[in-house]
Amino acid sequence: MNLRHRHSGHSAEAALARLADGSIAENERSELERAVAASPELAAKLAEQRRAVAIVAAVDIEAPARLLEHLRSPQPARRPRSRWATRRGLIAVAAALLIFALLGARDHGLDVRGEAHLALARATLAPPRQSASDHAVLTAAVGGVAFPDWRGRGWLAIGARSDAIGGHSVETVFYDSSGYGRVGYSIVAGSPLAIGSAQSVRHYAGVSYAVLKFDGATVVTWDRDGHTCVLASRRAPAAALLGLAGWA
């Protein structure tokens, strides 16, 4: 049945979409409902539309609290500078406020939880390639500590990012596996970060691995050659991360 609305010029699809969410004009509703009642095909299409409307309407996720905190952080007063400088400055201030909010404005140095946020963030760079001279590592490194190439273990490097927190540069490589999704591996330049409280500490081959929870994710952290290393994942369990860390 090819239904057309003379008044609105809408196609049958458009009319059914509006009827499904109740936005159809009243003067069109009755005619369309009669047409639907007379046509099993139209009735099925309308049911499909209503089903989708109900399913999407039931999604009631709330934004993370830190997004609201980010909005409510005081904005710096605007000074008579160029428009572009002001915009870049405000974005930098907003990012710094967010990072310090996450760190809890600690006064005893940086905590590994602040860095874990970066390991859970979005990649902003292409993934580093496999090293030509050593196929066990990637071309990215921090202070001589190279990121491993884990493709043989089913983890493929899919992206990277570079950040700085409190004067420490942080390089992160993201790996993905079909079983556990994504894991972020960050190496922090400079002296090791404070860990704070950990769920557990494992010891293997002379290295201590701390396991902790952060923002619903599992985090494993340890030191390599004086640099803090952090593995973080929202899906992979601690055992998987410890396994990777042992190979790092």
Next chain:
Amino acid sequence: MSQLDPEGLPAHVDRLFRAAWALCGSRVDAEDLVQETFARVLSGPRVLRGRDELAYLLAALRNTYVSDRRRAARRPALIAKPIEDLPLVTTDAALVPEPAFEASEVLAAIAQLPEDFRLALIAVDVVGLSYAEAARALGTREATITTRIYRARQQVSRRLEPDRVGKSDG
């Protein structure tokens, strides 16, 4: 012409976050996208030009998303795999006559739509704009938006059928 009121932004955060998640397909990316969008709109006075705040913010969200994708596309050998997230249980089965779906399942289904369909569905069914507001926010005709919404809902409904195995879209 009125200006965007920063004090009113917190009231829109939840809907924009859902829209961003449906757009990106990732909770983590959605958070970044919303943060970046707010940073942009707060960086200077914003004139609404007849749009309401939510429509303006959706347009800003979409523009930020597109800009980010263009930047990423200019980098060599960039990521092509989707990022998976933990499911969040938020649906109230008493309100939905269908089997309750994990919110992440629904948003993932939306994220898999062709971009035009996805944006139309997000604007109307996720963010709650009228068809006219959605058309203005997305820079297209109202009739076009309506058709895209129809097809988007059709695809989402079929993707989330409990007994979909063996069936094909038609």
